[in-house]
Amino acid sequence: MEASDEGPRVAEVFAIGIGECGSNLVGAYLKQARERMLPPRIRGYLCMNTDRSDIQKLRQKYDIPKENTLLYGASDIGCGGNFTDGYNYVHDFKDVIMGQLTQLGFEGVSGFIIFTSSGGGTGCGGAPALIEILKQRFQEEEGRRIFVYVFTVLPFKDQTSEALNTMWSLSKLLRGQLEDRGADLVCLLSNRAMLRRILAWREGEVADFLQQQLQIDVAKVTDVEGMVPSTVDGANEASKAQESAFVELVNPLALRFVEHMLSPGVVEPGKEVFPTTDIADYARKLDPIVVPCLYTDVSLIPSAGNIAMQLKTMVKYAVEHCSFAEIGSEPAASSTYYTFSGSREYARAEYDPHIKQALRPYTAKGAAITPCFVSYEDDVHPSDLLLLLGLPQIPEIEDLVNSSTELVDLHAGPSPLRRGWFKKSKGVGEEVLRAAIRDVAELFNLEMK
Amino acid sequence: MNKKGGCKPLTLGAPIVTTLEELRKYYSMLKDVSSKCQTILGGLPSEVETSLEDVGRELLAIEGFDRDAKTSWSLSPKKRRLVKQIDKELPKLDKGLNRSLDLHIELLRNYMVELEELKATIMSFDIKLGRDLNNLSFPSTRGKYAVVLPVISRFVSNLEGLSKQLREALLKQTNDMLEQNRALIKTYDRFVGIDTSDVSISAERTSVDINTIPELFEIRKTLRQEHEYLTSRRGEVVDTLRAKLQASIESALALLETARSLNLNVPMAISTSLEGLMKQLEGEANLTMLLGLVQQYDGQVMKASSEIRRQLLEFAHNLNRILASANISNEASFLPPIPPEVPKEADLAALIASYERLQAYQTNVETALRSETSRILDDLTRAVKRKVLPNSNELEAFVKKQTKPLNKADLKDLVKIYSETSGQIIEEHGKLLAEIRTQEALLVRISETASTILDKTTMGAAPAPVRTTDISFPELVEAYARLHKHVENRIDLFRKAWERELNALLAEIQVIKPTYRESFKTMEEFLETAIKHIRASKSFEEIEEVAREAQGDALYKAQDAIENLKYRLDLKLRLAVSKLLGMGLTIPSEVQAAIQELTTVVPASETYEEAIRKAHHIVEVFEKRIVGYFNQALNEQIKAFSELTNVSVTLGIKTDTYVKQSMKLQEKLPANIEELPDRFDELRELLTDAKLLKDIRSKANEVWRNLNSVTDLLERHGQAEVVVKLKDLLARVPDALDAEQVNTVLEICMALVEAQNSVLDILRNMEQKTEAAFEKLLENTTEYYSTIKRVYDARPQEFSKLIFPLDTLQNLRGKLETVNSLPESIDIFTTIRSLEQQWLEKIKELDEWHKALRVFLADFNPASPKAERNRQLNEIEKRIRETYSREDTANYLTWAARELAAVMIDQKEKAKKK
Structure with missing residues (x-):
């Protein structure tokens, strides 16, 4: 963070939501930000989509001005889960997109946060392409380093078509990194894990919400997250409504994480950050794929003694119960970044050794742990702990790999007519998809079935 | 004619009359033969008749042609055609004649064969005719009709004559x-x-009327056979007839005996004749003789039956005559139906049966008369028993007299008794009707008179007039009884109405208190005497007379009584008032006005009611406005003193003696104006009691001090308004306590006590409001407040000991509600505030502690089996105790974790049930 004459200068970012999921996340984030009066960390934002009706709904729902939305693509009915279309449309409409971003004043920003879903068509295919044109625009044409963070939402359970799209999306994003044209950091947010978190602590509210929206009695359902249907392949209105209801639940949780991630860079009176941290640090010190864990309103009772044990309990709870994707009790993360914020009495740098000690059981041997303490003078700020675990073991990814493999196997075979599904539905051949699955499996050291 | 015997061929133009004439002759001859054949044979077969008709028709046609030919020009084609036609038809006619003749000959020949077979029979029947018939031989029929027809014609004529003779002889026989x-x-x-x-x-x-001889012979033969059969049964007939006749005679003799036994007079000669016939029957007899005996038997029976019928008619006539003598129609409804008339035939059995029916009829008539008379006597008896008829005793004697001979009386006596009884009831009927009219008239009179004292509703509806036609005697008696009762009821109503009326006059006097009633005694006695008189009277007129007289005199007697009353009261009043004035009591203007009003009442009145109103008014003015005023004044003063003494007790002042004295005073409030001055004197002594005054002053001083000490606290808690009022009261106390009257001193003392109670209430109210506000503050301070409360509720003692002494706080709040001492209340109130402040600080600390529970409870699953849940909870407790070394923190979190787990389990159970 740099200081100027006018006061501390804040590294600003530009938020882009691509596809229905990404746009909704941006919309929800902005709405929440407006209500909470956050410092203007976001320079501007754009919600992109290839589906006209989704754009209209978005505007209406979050009160988003027309100039902050962009409808592009060959038709205005979306990509229907075909990520190749999503990818191509961004390149095809590159000038339109860049033109609108210019109008919105994206020049001079330090980075971009791209919100998307890994399993859709427009966002899944469009996000890698968008990163490519952004990197090209700033790094190759202006010679200026920018950071592009992708917050991608993994599909719900049993959404097999979305799982396959996720494989392609992750592979594409990570392979792009190798050429410095990919995402600097990919944050995985698992819908199913977030839903489980919410269900664990807000069961009553969730039950009411779902009862109201979908007439579902949660008390009688054992596997709620398994109830979210696939909506990329010819989904009906009921399925869309069902998915939308669940997304409504998990979006606020995802946004709290974004808020905490950006928080160290926000200058506020009576606030101290040690060591100084900004969004670039996350990209530099973490592996390309991270899973966040957010434990808000942490309980620490210094007067009750045994602080080391208390911090250990705090970390254990954060990893095992507050991760945004299921990582189990032994994630063996390759890198870790933690941000502990709260009033000065609690967010104390001397707790760092205890916290690191507490984190050791959850990291791989030799993995780096980077701390960040955000302390406030007053005592109204609750204590929050944000953990970013780089490349942890994610059982959910294994599920996605297996589902995707099964789906590819289902349509593979000697029959060219049968294989035609790949081109028709995904716009790529079988081999491309198998390569993507392999990439992901290898990255997470998974053995493919 | 040609050689075949037919007409000779006709020549054109030549006349054909000769030939046609011949043909007509033969045809006529044949018709004659045919006619006779029909007579002999009794009819002809159709074939034969048809053949003759064919010949006739053919002849007619030829005659037609012939006529036409005669009128035609000789050389005309028509004539030629006609001649040709005739020539053509002639052979057909010729042939027809031969055929028809042959058929007749055939018939005759067959008949002759039949006669031949009967020849012997005919000979035996009539030898001459037999011979003539034998001599008649059938002629030769060879040759054509011109030859045969004349011969046959003759033969037929002879045959017809013989046949006719034979048939007639046969028919007769x-x-x-x-x-x-x-x-x-x-x-x-x-x-x-x-x-x-x-x-x-x-x-x-x-009869027999058959034409053909053979048939006649046949039927003659049958009849002869039947004759032989009948002759053969003659003996059997004789035997049967004899037996039958014997039975009839025996039966007739028996019936005659029966008739005699029924007192019918039948001459013995008839029986003797019948016995003679019986004897004749015992000897030899043929059918003719028997038939003669039958005739004699019939004659004797006829004689006997005539005799019996005569007696029957006489019996019936006699019966009717007896009934008619008493003007009783034998068709009267109560009599049995008239028996059938005496039979006219000579059937002895029927006549005797008829006699028996007549006898039975007479018995039934007797029974009916007896029954009807009994019924009438019963009606009279019932009427007697009703005891409403004026001549009940006479009637009772009559009934007795008529009833006695009834059972043994014969028809004649029965008729007499019936006649007298029915006459009597008719007479009674008439008398009763007259009495009913009298009673109805009385009823009208009562209604008219009573209307001045009774309303129509009380009187009830007038009874419907008694029906006088088509009404039986018992019904009439009942109607009379009802009417009579109604009349009596009316009189009774009338009597009671007057009783009520006079009683009402009496009642108006009786509501005057006995103290003042002395003046009305004469009047009371007068009215009571009149009421007794009316009550004893049964006559309508007497009741009316006595009642009206009493009503009229009541007014004058009432006026006298008022005069007397006025005099007595005036005297008492003067005495009492002079005493009260002497005691210093003032007589208010309204009492003076009442006294004045009393003296100016004038006894003379227009009506009794007005007079009584005046009497009441005098009493009312005297009692309520004069004596009442003094009594009320006295009572109020005693009551005020009683209330003061009651209040004094609540203040802890001993007032038993004063209470007793005041109660005594209250109990014996004076009924007479004479006692009033003494009571007022006793009350005055109680109100200035020195000891009572001292006690009350002491209490007042104590409360005054308490209130002085609380003003600061109230001011601090925003009760400035209350404090201002309180200070005002406190300032008035010293002067008020110097008063000499108990009530004045007690009044200020009570005001102080009330103020003290109000302050206590204010403190309690302040506490309630502060507590509610404090609870709200706690709820707003921590979102875990409900759990904290649950933790405390589950372990109040441990919680109070280890975390915060919440039980002390709650006990103090409860105590404040019941404490009546103001200094103590102030102390408790202040302590509670201090504890609340400490509790608030503790709550904030607990809020911090609570955040930890989410972490520990993350591993708790309320859906697990109970054993597993217990294990999880034990594990959580262990982890909490490892994490926190401070005992209070660790203990509290353990308790809270268990409470929350219980809530989660409960919610899960509820969700399952839904």
Whole structure:
């Protein structure tokens, strides 16, 4: 963070939501930000989509001005889960997109946060392409380093078509990194894990919400997250409504994480950050794929003694119960970044050794742990702990790999007519998809079935 | 004519009359033969008749042609055609004649064969005719009709003559035989009965009229056979007839004996004759003789029956005469139906039966008369028993007299008793009707008179007039009884109404208190006497007279009584007032006005009610406005003193003696104006009691001090307004306590006590409001407040000991509600505030502690089995105790974790049930 004459200068970012999921996340984030009066960390934002009706709904729902939305693509009915279309449309409409971003004043920003879903068509295919044109625009044409963070939402359970799209999306994003044209950091947010978190602590509210929206009695359902249907392949209105209801639940949780991630860079009176941290640090010190864990309103009772044990309990709870994707009790993360914020009495740098000690059981041997303490003078700020675990073991990814493999196997075979599904539905051949699955499996050291 | 015997061929133009004439002759001859054949044979076969008709028709046609030919020009084609036609038809006619003749000859020949077979029979029947017939031989029929027809014609004529003679002789003989047979059948049938199928011809035919000889012979033969059959049964008929006749005579003799036994006079000669006939029957007898005996028997029976019928008619006539003598129609409804008339035939049994029916009828008539008389006597008896008839005793005697001979009386006596009884009831009926009219008239009179004192509703509806036509005596008696009762009821109503009326006058006096009633005593006695008189009276007129007189005199007597009352009260009043004035009491203007009003009442009144109103008014003015005023004043003063003493007790001042004295005073409030001055004097002594005054002043001083000490606290808690009022009261106390009257001192003392109670209430109210606000503050301070409360509720003692002394706080709040001492209340109130502040600080600390529970409870699953849940909870407790070394923190979190787990389990259970 740099200081100027006018006061501390804040590294600003530009938020882009691509596809229905990404746009909704941006919309929800902005709405929440407006209500909470956050410092203007976001320079501007754009919600992109290839589906006209989704754009209209978005505007209406979050009160988003027309100039902050962009409808592009060959038709205005979306990509229907075909990520190749999503990818191509961004390149095809590159000038339109860049033109609108210019109008919105994206020049001079330090980075971009791209919100998307890994399993859709427009966002899944469009996000890698968008990163490519952004990197090209700033790094190759202006010679200026920018950071592009992708917050991608993994599909719900049993959404097999979305799982396959996720494989392609992750592979594409990570392979792009190798050429410095990919995402600097990919944050995985698992819908199913977030839903489980919410269900664990807000069961009553969730039950009411779902009862109201979908007439579902949660008390009688054992596997709620398994109830979210696939909506990329010819989904009906009921399925869309069902998915939308669940997304409504998990979006606020995802946004709290974004808020905490950006928080160290926000200058506020009576606030101290040690060591100084900004969004670039996350990209530099973490592996390309991270899973966040957010434990808000942490309980620490210094007067009750045994602080080391208390911090250990705090970390254990954060990893095992507050991760945004299921990582189990032994994630063996390759890198870790933690941000502990709260009033000065609690967010104390001397707790760092205890916290690191507490984190050791959850990291791989030799993995780096980077701390960040955000302390406030007053005592109204609750204590929050944000953990970013780089490349942890994610059982959910294994599920996605297996589902995707099964789906590819289902349509593979000697029959060219049968294989035609790949081109028709995904716009790529079988081999491309198998390569993507392999990439992901290898990255997470998974053995493919 | 040609050689075949037909007409000779006609020549054109030549006349054909000769030939046609011949043809007509033969045709006529044949018709004659045919006619005779029909007579002889009794009819012709159709074939034969048709053949003759064909010949006739052919002849007619030729005659037609012939006529036309005669009128035609000789050389005309028509004539030629006609001649040709005639020539053509002539052979057909010729042929027809021959055929028809042959058929007739055939018939005759067959008939002759039949006669030949009967020849012997005919000979035996009539030898001459037999010979003539034998001499008649059938002629030769060779040759054509011109030759044969004349011969046959003659033969037929002879045959017809013979046949006619034979038939007539046969018919006569056959009919004679038939008649004889039928006479026998009739006789047999009368006595023995006969099966007519054995003699069917004789039984069914009445005469024989058959044409053909053979048939006649046939039927003659049958009739002869039937005659022989009938003759063969003659002996049987004789036997049967004899037996029947004997039975009839025996029966007749027995019936005659029966008739005699029924007191019918039948001459013995008839029986003797019948016995003679019986003897004759015992000897030899043939049918003719028997038939003669039958005739004699019939004659004797007829004689006997005539005699019996005569006696029957006489019996019936006698019966009717007796009934008619008492003007009783034999068709009267209570009598039995008239028996059938005496039979006219000579059937002895029927006549005797008829006699028996007549006798039975007479018995039934007697029974009916007895029954009807009994019924009338019963009606009279019931009427007597009703005891409403004026002549009940006479009637009772009459009934007794008539009832006695009833059972043994014969028809004649019965008729007499019935006649007298029915006459009596008719007479009673008439008398009763007259009495009913009298009662109805009385009823009208009562209604008219009573209307001045009774309203129509009380009187009830007037009874419907008694029906006088089509009404039986018992109904009339009942109607009279009802009417009579109604009349009595009316009189009773009338009496009671007057009783009420006079009682009302009396009652108006009786509501005057006994103290003042002395003046009305004469009047009371007068009215009571009148009421007694009316009550004892049964006469409508008497009741009315006594009642009206009493009503009229009541007014004058009432005026006298008022005069007397006024005088007495005036005297008492003067005495009492002078004493009260002497005691220093003032007589208010309204009492003076009342006294004035009393003296100016004038006894003279227009009506009784007005007079009584005046009496009441005098009493009311005296009692309520004069004596009442003094009594009320006295009572109020005693009551005020009683209340003061009661209040004094609540303040802890001993007032038993004063209470007793005041109660005594209150109990004996004076009923008479004479006692009033003494009571007022006793009360004055109680109100200035020195000891009582001292006690009250002491209490007032104590409360005054308490209130002075609380003003600061109230001011601090925003009760400035209350404090201002309180200070004002406190400032008034010293002067008020110097008063000499108990009530004045007690009044200020009570005001102080009330103020103290109000302050206590204010403190309690302040506490309640502060507590509610504090609870709200706690709820707003921590979102875990409900759990904290649950933790405390589950372990109040441990919680109070280890975390915060919440029980002390709650106990103090409860105590404040019941404490009545103001200094103590102030102390408790202040302590509670201090504890609340400490509790708030503790709550904030607990809020911090609570955040940890989410972490520990993350591993708790409320859906697990109970054992697993317990294990999880034990593990959580262990982890909490490892994490926190401070005992209070660790203990509290353990308790809270268990409470939250219980809530989660409960919610899960509820969700499952839903």
